[in-house]
Amino acid sequence: MQELKPIKEGKVREIYDNGDSLIMVATDRISCFDVILNNEVTKKGTVLTQMSKFWFDLTEDILPNHMISVDVKDMPEYFRQEKFDGNSMMCRKLEMLPIECIVRGYITGSGWASYQENGKVCGIELPEGLRESDKLPEPIYTPSTKAEIGDHDENISFEQSVEHLEKYYPGKGKMYAEQLRDNTIALYKKCAEYALSKGIIIADTKFEFGLDENGNMVIGDEMLTPDSSRFWPAEGYEPGHGQPSFDKQFARDWLKANPDNDWTLPQEIVDKTIEKYLQSYEMLTGEKIK
Numbered sequence: 001m002q003e004l005k006p007i008k009e010g011k012v013r014e015i016y017d018n019g020d021s022l023i024m025v026a027t028d029r030i031s032c033f034d035v036i037l038n039n040e041v042t043k044k045g046t047v048l049t050q051m052s053k054f055w056f057d058l059t060e061d062i063l064p065n066h067m068i069s070v071d072v073k074d075m076p077e078y079f080r081q082e083k084f085d086g087n088s089m090m091c092r093k094l095e096m097l098p099i100e101c102i103v104r105g106y107i108t109g110s111g112w113a114s115y116q117e118n119g120k121v122c123g124i125e126l127p128e129g130l131r132e133s134d135k136l137p138e139p140i141y142t143p144s145t146k147a148e149i150g151d152h153d154e155n156i157s158f159e160q161s162v163e164h165l166e167k168y169y170p171g172k173g174k175m176y177a178e179q180l181r182d183n184t185i186a187l188y189k190k191c192a193e194y195a196l197s198k199g200i201i202i203a204d205t206k207f208e209f210g211l212d213e214n215g216n217m218v219i220g221d222e223m224l225t226p227d228s229s230r231f232w233p234a235e236g237y238e239p240g241h242g243q244p245s246f247d248k249q250f251a252r253d254w255l256k257a258n259p260d261n262d263w264t265l266p267q268e269i270v271d272k273t274i275e276k277y278l279q280s281y282e283m284l285t286g287e288k289i290k
Ligand SMILES: Nc1ncnc2c1ncn2[C@@H]1O[C@H](COP(=O)(O)OP(=O)(O)O)[C@@H](O)[C@H]1O
Pocket: 008, 009, 010, 011, 012, 013, 014, 015, 022, 066, 091, 092, 093, 094, 095, 096, 208, 210, 220, 221, 222
């Protein structure tokens, strides 16, 4: 069997070209503070891929998505190996729109820092008196442009997103910017409400959209995973300070507490990390990862 080479190797995901489609593989690698750690977190890739699948299915009524199949039987023979089983998604190839669509339902992280400085998040005025981790009166859409490798993404206003899209799609900037915003808010609202009913707060997340061969907008990339979102347990949620999260919290905390580490986690921390990923999957879907 001929070995295939990914056309793109990210820190965590690998993307293979498959003619009309792509195959996106979420590996078990874990990155913290933008460094790939030496450990593999067994099943993490499967959790990420299956969680995206769950959300794509749940939101089909709002907007089409790029998912074709997560069954390796539908994929070329090379992918019918154990290391691709469960963590691979065959996707429609899209022309990705050059905006990262961020939506925030709660105030935290860089948004909280900016609010303390000037009462705004990405130029959007927020009510006075918010505490760290407070729920916002309405979710806010805060787009950014995707930075070149190594650079940080740049936050932009809605108006700047219109101008940015206009450069790539003359005459259509406003239409696409509005569609991105409206789809982002609609997807977030439906999924955040669902997640809350299962005991998980989705504090914020990022979506990426593209155009299909007919020019229709489709959601691509990964969807509402702990890598693209902040998930907090609803139990014990308390504004006024940061919240524990369902992702790499244990790994990050350990690395910070052990500054002379060589980017290798003790097995106990790896075990706790995967336990959190599995727990969030089971709470959301009511199913166990196979
Ligand atoms: N259906 C799709 N068609 C084409 N490109 C896609 C599709 N879904 C996601 N992408 C792109 O694939 C890439 C995924 O790479 P990723 O590992 O997340 O690295 P990064 O986000 O750093 O570019 C992103 O550039 C994303 O925009």
